[in-house]
Amino acid sequence: xxxLATACLGMLLILMTACxxxxxxxxxxxxxxxxxxxxxxxHRYQVFVPAARFRxxxxxVVLFLNGSGERGSDGARQTMAGxxxxxxxxAADFPALVVFPQAPxxxxxxxxxxxxxFAALEAATREFNGDPDRxxxxxxxxxxxxxxxxxxxxxxxxxxxxxxxxxxxxxWTDQRPGMNAHSVAGAADPFAAAAQRLKDVPVWIFHGGxxxxxxxxxxxxxxAALEAAxxxDARYTEFPDANHNSWDATYAHAPMWDWLFSQRR
Numbered sequence: 001x002x003x004l005a006t007a008c009l010g011m012l013l014i015l016m017t018a019c020x021x022x023x024x025x026x027x028x029x030x031x032x033x034x035x036x037x038x039x040x041x042x043h044r045y046q047v048f049v050p051a052a053r054f055r056x057x058x059x060x061v062v063l064f065l066n067g068s069g070e071r072g073s074d075g076a077r078q079t080m081a082g083x084x085x086x087x088x089x090x091a092a093d094f095p096a097l098v099v100f101p102q103a104p105x106x107x108x109x110x111x112x113x114x115x116x117x118f119a120a121l122e123a124a125t126r127e128f129n130g131d132p133d134r135x136x137x138x139x140x141x142x143x144x145x146x147x148x149x150x151x152x153x154x155x156x157x158x159x160x161x162x163x164x165x166x167x168x169x170x171x172w173t174d175q176r177p178g179m180n181a182h183s184v185a186g187a188a189d190p191f192a193a194a195a196q197r198l199k200d201v202p203v204w205i206f207h208g209g210x211x212x213x214x215x216x217x218x219x220x221x222x223x224a225a226l227e228a229a230x231x232x233d234a235r236y237t238e239f240p241d242a243n244h245n246s247w248d249a250t251y252a253h254a255p256m257w258d259w260l261f262s263q264r265r
Contacts, residue, residue, distance in 0.1 A: 026052045028092040033075055034127075036119050044075025045120040048087050048098040049128055058131035060096040060261055063121045063158075065139030065146040071103045078102040082140040082164075086251040096136075096261070099124045108178050109139065109146025117150060133265040138162035140247040141214060145179050148222075152183035152197055160202040160263035162256065164247045165211055167218025168194055195225035202233040202263050206250040208242030235259075 029050040036043050050059065066078035078084070078100045087094050101120040103113040125132060137158045139147040144166015151161050168190050170180045180190075187193035203226065207219035216238060223236035239249050250256065 029094055036123055038119050043116050046079055046100040047124045050095055054095045058129050060134040061125055061130035062096050062098045062136045064100050065109050065143030067141035067143050071105050082247045083251055097128050097130050110149040110182050111178055114150055134159055136160050136260055140164045149181045155197050159265040160260055162204050164206045164250050165214050165244055167214055168222055172215050191221045191225040195229040199229040199231040204235040206237050206246055208246035209238050209240040210243045213244040
């Protein structure tokens with residue numbers, strides 16, 4: 001009996017040890033830092049990897065393009081405005097990969113920084129089992145312009161677009177002429193040209209009605225051009241009291257996420 005009791009006690013201790021040393025599944029998502037080399041230059045980016053319970057299959061992938069104020073080389077600032085804070089607040093239940101490349105100082109997503117975004121998207125999709133048919137593109141301000149430009153460069157790449165306070169042209173100022181959508185810059189009507197190229201890509205445009213940095217007329221004109229082109233699914237939401245920061249309201253808008261994650265290429 002003593003031997004039996006000792007054996008039972010030993011088995012219980014083994015089971016208890018196994019229970020205490022087996023790590024639990026990560027209950028929340030996390031940001032991880034990565035680097036890529038492009039044309040001999042190293043670029044830092046971050047990826048939000050969702051909680052373990054979402055990773056049983058391929059994951060939807062959101063590519064986020066930062067605004068002017070988050071440019072740099074630290075590899076972190078691009079997560080501090082726009083989509084990054086929203087994802088941090090919802091780290092336990094956000095169900096998708098989010099890729100955060102960073103545009104270097106004095107560059108535009110519509111010009112030299114675009115390849116960095118595509119390279120980061122490719123690398124993160126491979127590493128974290130992303131689904132290429134559920135890749136979505138969004139960005140704020142300069143990144144909103146970049147959303148249009150990258151989609152114009154590869155119009156069959158993304159399942160849906162969410163440009164926030166962006167635009168197509170910069171004819172309202174002489175300070176940032178390089179920010180315009182270069183793919184249609186030579187067209188007689190850049191908005192109509194962009195709409196014709198993207199009319200089959202679902203898009204939901206957001207802008208603040210009191211935006212003093214990028215006039216809401218940019219988004220209004222693009223929405224009208226998409227409608228005129230017979231776009232398959234083009235939506236426009238204007239927050240009447242929002243200034244340039246219309247991104248907080250956009251990413252907090254639950255119907256947008258329901259719509260976005262229902263799209264497939």
